[in-house]
Amino acid sequence: MTSGRFITLEGGEGVGKSTQARMLVDALRGRGLGVVQTREPGGTPGAEAIRDLLLDKRFDWDTRAEALLFAAARSDHVRNLIGPALDRGDWVVCDRFIDSSRAYQAGGGEWSDDAVLSLHTLGSHALMPDVTFLLQAPTDEIAERLHARDGENSDRIGGKAAAYHARVAEHFRKMAQTDPERFVIIDASGTPGEVHDRIMRAMAPFTGEGG
Ligand SMILES: Nc1ncnc2c1ncn2[C@@H]1O[C@H](COP(=O)(O)OP(=O)(O)OP(=O)(O)O)[C@@H](O)[C@H]1O
Numbered sequence: 001m002t003s004g005r006f007i008t009l010e011g012g013e014g015v016g017k018s019t020q021a022r023m024l025v026d027a028l029r030g031r032g033l034g035v036v037q038t039r040e041p042g043g044t045p046g047a048e049a050i051r052d053l054l055l056d057k058r059f060d061w062d063t064r065a066e067a068l069l070f071a072a073a074r075s076d077h078v079r080n081l082i083g084p085a086l087d088r089g090d091w092v093v094c095d096r097f098i099d100s101s102r103a104y105q106a107g108g109g110e111w112s113d114d115a116v117l118s119l120h121t122l123g124s125h126a127l128m129p130d131v132t133f134l135l136q137a138p139t140d141e142i143a144e145r146l147h148a149r150d151g152e153n154s155d156r157i158g159g160k161a162a163a164y165h166a167r168v169a170e171h172f173r174k175m176a177q178t179d180p181e182r183f184v185i186i187d188a189s190g191t192p193g194e195v196h197d198r199i200m201r202a203m204a205p206f207t208g209e210g211g
């Protein structure tokens, strides 16, 4: 049996991560693999409760409180869902993980990348994904998707200024450049099917299906 892999999807708001996570999970299950689909912040009852707090516009969390809450949610998620799934040999497909904290709380906010990674070491034994798909698409294409999905309603973090999201995007780019062994940049423009095909081509070394 192929041993499980930990796969994450990352990128800015509305780029298509959840859509691609679902399609990837279906494709892997179609190959007979045991797959756990999850997301961050969230994935366990406790972490989902922290998600509600983090995204609620009534609260004005500063970057420090935000980073700590994301790390706490992740710690619970890793201990109670991701870790046990990987120990069983299941595959885990996770919509956002530590790289979102690095991009949003360090890149977008006031924390350093090292500080965010230290919290991850404390909270989640520094667990890292085997592969991370970083989805990127032109800003106008993403804006259309977000408008169709959310109208004028965005959550507390999604609704931050464009300059904040530009810093987040830049931090994602830098991480991918610095760690090309783990990151695969995926062109997320075009139809969901086209994007899925790009991801499945990049998955070939992991599914053992050749180039
Ligand atoms: N390739 C695509 N082409 C057109 N629309 C898409 C594509 N992929 C996703 N969508 C649509 O765009 C919207 C955003 O997609 P999705 O929710 O998958 O993005 P996301 O990256 O998970 O967003 P968020 O980070 O805000 O949760 C959804 O309405 C989805 O149906």
Ligand SMILES: Cc1cn([C@H]2C[C@H](O)[C@@H](COP(=O)(O)O)O2)c(=O)[nH]c1=O
Pocket (backbone or CB within 6 Å): 013, 014, 040, 041, 070, 096, 097, 098, 099, 100, 101, 102, 104, 105, 157, 158
């Ligand atoms: C894991 C994680 C997430 N965020 C931000 C990114 C988004 O704005 C929201 C999550 O909502 P989505 O539906 O998944 O887009 O939270 C963050 O700032 N830091 C993190 O570690």
